[in-house]
Amino acid sequence: MRIRPNSLGFTLLLGALAALPPLAIDMGLPALKALGTSFNAPPAATGLTLSLFMAGFAIAQLIFGPVSDRYGRRPVLFIGCGVFALANVMCTIAPSIHALILWRLVGGAGAGAAAVLEMAIVRDLFEGAAARTQFSYINLVMSIAPMIAPTIGGLVLTIADWRSIYGVLAVGGLVLVGTIAIGFEESIAHRDQSAISPRRLISNYLRVLSDRICVGYALVNALSFGCMFAYVAGSPLILIQVLGISTTLYGWFFAATAFAIMAGSFLNGRLSVRGVPPSRLLKVGLTLAVVSAIALVLVSISNSVRVITLLPLLVLNTFCFGLIAPNAKHGALQPVPEVAGVAAAVLGFTQMAIGGTLASALVAFFYDGRTAIAMTSVMSLFASAAFAAYATIVRPAEQADRSRLQPLPKQS
Template identity: 30%
Template structure:
């Protein structure tokens, strides 16, 4: 493979990877504008985030078998087409319920890009190169939440929130064209794969029965739902409670991403000295201490804007360390069912994330305390699940450092 071809493939796969985070984060600064235009509350607008997470969660399970059965390009084409049309729908939406529904459809479409990009790394690159390619894609995944809300903040302030969805629509069109022209057809469709529900469900159940899978998948997903809580609550907390404008909010969000990305990079350094298990245990203990302190401070109204940012920064740092390790240990036992295992892991993570962001829409109104309450509960429950689940694991399969992948 020539260097030019290599760079071209990385750029296309990177843009497929970035579509999801951009669709999640770019419209966050527009929450109060959307609420005003659609005559509703910011908390109700945050339900459109929950519906997006539910859409990606369902899409993960749907596209896995489809990409194996029909090859990579057809499902990707249809998914991106759905995404483009739903984005256009969001521009002309007139009420909040249609907006929430369109966000669900948009998510199901964008999910094709996310799942296909992971599958195609395995098709297009030799095994020894995949860790390097994945870490480049991780960088894209990490940079997207920094860039998206900052760009979104400026677009929203200067052109209004409708413009954000027009930009997402054009991104979808550009990615659709690039992927159809620039990606080779390396994968032969496997017609032996059945799309009947029964064998698919049986396959997922066999994955779920593996003790190492359910222990680390649920530990990771429950603690990671703290991130979804933060994403869903942040427009309410910063723009409604602390009254920052859309541009400032974008910058705060970008600053927070530094913690998550920085700590996941630090993670690879620490793995030279500690095992993944020790890292998860340490991160969850630290996270518990941070959330309990955060909860006490928030209940007694001792937090201003800067203190809240500081506590959230520490909290996200712990997630950046535990998440790649739980992902690595979750997938480690699967040599042949990796696709189903990673789809199921993603679905559990996003499903629980949707529940957490749904809770935000109900409870977070005029105080930071409910958001912190949800984060404290998820952290402590994850710690309990980890310690109970570990007892069921007879033989632990180690994660090689290469497998640790994280979802946004």
């Protein structure tokens, strides 16, 4: 039974593909202590089950994107979800912490295939406002994952051991494999038979990386993600360690900001349907992100850090990510439809490398154990850089492109 591209089921499928990474990361968080005890492993080793998953996720996108331009989205997506399911099965029977780390790396690669192809599929099937709307609703579905994943992991631990968490993830991967086999039709219209030959591969990557509009939007997306991820990395340090709130209250706090992303994504989708230009939505989102991030810095340096002072500004900031991300993703993929897999790979890799890895590393490096300055400063830095990338790279490139396409006046 084929799932129609304009149906709710199709959006949920793409949202599920995009949600694999946060589910696979956040469901395992409650089990880190238990698996460390099980293997008599230090915290540094258990932490590698997360960091190497993210490494596999980031790098695999650079491979699966071009491969899907050659062989099509469906077979590569089928293999990626199959690899994710297999890796999690192997995690359930891992005999050592080293084996678990290895299979988490492989599982990250499978999740990378799902994430990169979700973006390429949208570019294959949708144009303009329809594509931005689709990205908005996928973002909405994906935002549910970090809200429910730790709870699911905790519930599994109450009835079984930590290995069962990976069993649940394996079942999820198998469900996606079955859904793709039964309901997903190939989305790419024309396959590039030489897409993975070394010369063509380099040429395609150079084509994407030399397109200022594509690169500019990829930077806007990655830097905006970095602003949001600085909050994700720093909030438990600030709220639990510095302010001393309970883990239950922190869960509600985190849920409020995740809901804000959902609200921003939903609003962006509705406004896109009504014909509001993406440039207007991006300007509003980027401006409010900078303003809220700078306000957070001022709160931090004035020693006014309280839950009541942080929550409204963080809700506003994460709401902005819901406005920015769908339009930035669409803007990055729109100019290069013939190599959408490569463009999606660049988009996904930069998001994880610049936004995820760099932002979290900066927060960890500058965190002083007493204040929120590290988190809020990194948020402000990335929000300002995203605004600058849009103003100095994207807008001039788009204006130059419009001028080039504008017909010359007729000579009298």
